[in-house]
Amino acid sequence: MGLFDFFKKKPAAPKVVVEVLYPQTWENGEAPVEPTVLAAEVLQPTPGEAVEIQVPSHIVAEDVAPVAEVVETVETETETETAVTSETNLDEGLTKTRKTWSERWNAFMANFRSVDEDFFEELEETLIGADVGAQTALQLTDELRNEVKLQNAKSKADISRVIIDKLVEHYRSQGVNEDASMHFAPEGPTVILFVGVNGVGKTTTIGKMSARYKAEGKQVVLAAADTFRAGATQQLQAWGERNGIPVVAGAANADPASVVYDGVKTAIETNADILFVDTAGRLQNNVNLMQELAKMKRIITRELPNEPQEVLLALDATTGQNALQQARLFKDSTDVTGIVLTKLDGTAKGGIILPIRNELHLPVKWVGLGEQVGDLQPFDADDFAKSLFGSLLIGDDK
Ligand code: GDP
Secondary structure (H helix, E strand, C coil): CHHHHHHHCCCCCEEEEEEEECCEEEEEEECCCCCCCCCCCCCCCCCCCCEEEEEEHHHHHHHHHHEEEEEEEEEEECCHHHHHCCCHHHHCCHHHHHHHHHHHHHHHHHCCCCCCHHHHHHHHHHHHHHHCCCHHHHHHHHHHHHHHCCCCCCCCHHHHHHHHHHHHHHHCCCCCCCCCCCCCCCCCCCCEEEEEECCHHHHHHHHHHHHHHCCCCCCCEEEEEEECCCCCCHHHHHHHHHCCEEECCCCCCCCHHHHHHHHHHHHHHHHCCCEEEECCCCCCCCCHHHHHHHHHHHHHHHHHHCCCEEEEEEHHHHHHHHHHHHHHHHHHHHHCCEEEEEEEEHHCCCCHHHHHHHCCCCCEEEECCCCCCCCEEEECCHHHHHHHHHHHHCCCCC
């Protein structure tokens, strides 16, 4: 059975080990066109490298064949429809993060002797290890020094309570200018532009989010303006087909701006409520990328003066501090209105939400909790904090 048949026969997210082979995709000495499926875990895999990947069910073998060869099948999952219709709840999606937080926390508290400088240093390291970033970890530790004094906390249980309370407070607190709601045009199409580097989950998020809005009765259109990444258009078309949503696409390597233009026209002509625009995210060429995004915005605004209402930056939670770097870059160059934090199900850290809000002051609007259509949720800070720390608050009171 060839690779193609393999995927055709088992379209339900098989896990495979692939060998990366894409010599023909190197272009003019530039970084390679990232293989569609590998993009998530291995941004620039080395030819010949063997990596294990989860192949999303909507991706067909053509997307994989030119860039990778299956070496070994690790595991195949058989469920299809059920996974697509069921929603991953936050508790399920945060399982890895919660488990790691509580393990780290228990290990940290097991070492507790007294509240001294060593204790706070260790606390700071624990926080950095959970991806909250150096600046936020320092700020939190400083606040906790005061809080511990203020509350005269001395016993292990008291200290634990003070720290967890502070963490919960930080997760729950909204930034001053933070608006986590989605904005829609009072009439005419609303445009939601997705930006972010390759592999962070833009296309997947559009697939999920468009299905969600369609289910709420909105008429949606997708524009496949990521004409650079091999397979991106087909990937979006597959989502469109599956959810009965029209997709406007151009030829391979077409000017993304022309696809955006066609998308806007289609949205206006068909009286659509929402147009989702997928864009390319070539990291190796920031200047061009930002110019391209600016051009797309100009085209949208020329046709629909109040659009785009939303410029959502997708960040991959599993990339930790890299995600912060990307956010800084995009924030400086485009008017990002909010963050979609993807792959929270795949990280054991989850602390990244704090520096995004503390240091960048960008609202997290959505969280991605898996690859299926139901695995996207609006971000609710309260629920998030409860899900992450609930067990610690109850369990650590000895
Ligand atoms: P893009 O290049 O930004 O458009 O990224 P894609 O949408 O192609 O996503 C890259 C990979 O990440 C794909 O394999 C997706 O299935 C996967 N992915 C996207 N969002 C999530 C998520 O929330 N959780 C998990 N586990 N995988 C995701």
